[in-house]
Amino acid sequence: MGGMAEGGAPTPWPAVVVPDDARDLEPDRRAWLREQRRARWRAALTSTRSGRSRPLALLVTLAVAVTATLGGLAAAVLPHPLPARVPLAVVSVADGRTGGLLPATALATRAGPVPSRAVRPAAVLVTGASCGCAPTVDALARAAAGVGVEVWVVAPEGARDSAVQLTRGLHPGVVVTATDTGGALRSGLDEAGAAPADGGPVLLLVRSDGVVEEELSGPALAGAVSSTGIDVTLASLTRPRPVTTASR
Known part of the structure; x- marks a missing residue:
C-alpha cells in the first residue's frame, strides 16, 4: 500500500523486484561491498583528526627513510669510482710519472677488481707494509669531501687488514680501501722512480682524464696535505x- 500525498491522493511505493533465487542478488552485494571499501579508504586518507596520521604521509616518510638508509650503507661499504667525465688521455710520458698515466693493473676491492686507470679523479695513496699515515688519510678525506674526488688507500697484499683498520670510520663514501694485486702498481711506480726508496707512502693526484698531475712523498707529502689549499x-x-702548446 502506498503513502498519502498532499491533498489526500495516495502515492505508490517504488517498485521492488524480489528475485525467485537470492543468488541473483550477489552482483549487487559485491558492488555494495566494493563501494564501502572505497569509502573507508577515502576517509582514512583524508582523516585529520588529532592523534591520527595520514597513511599516505606515513608511507612516503617510510620510503624516504629506507632509501636514505640503504644509500648510506652502500656508501659506507662499497667503493664508488666516479664515472670518467672525459676520455682517458693519450700521453707520451711513461706510466707512473707526472704527466703520464697510472701503471695499468687491477685493484682489489670488496666489490671486486677495479682497473687502476678507472680511478679518476682521485687522490691515490699507495702505502707500504706499514703506513702510520692515519692523519694524512683523514686530512685528504676532509679536503676531498664535497669536491667530487675520492681518496683511495692502496695497500700491498698481506697488509689489507691494517689498511682497513686505518680507514675505518673515516668519511664513508669518500675513502676507498684497495689492495695492490701482485704489487703491480707499486712496482710500476718503482720503475718510474716515483716511489720513495724507504717504502713509505706516495700520493698520486690523478685528474679526470687519468693523467697524474703530481707525485708526493716524504716531507713534500706532509707539507702538501697540511696546506690550507689542499682542497683547491x-x-x-x-x-x-x-x-700546453710550445712557444714559436
Missing part, C-alpha cells in the same frame, strides 16, 4: 690537464 688542489683534479 683536489678540486682541480676534476678537470683534464690543461693542454
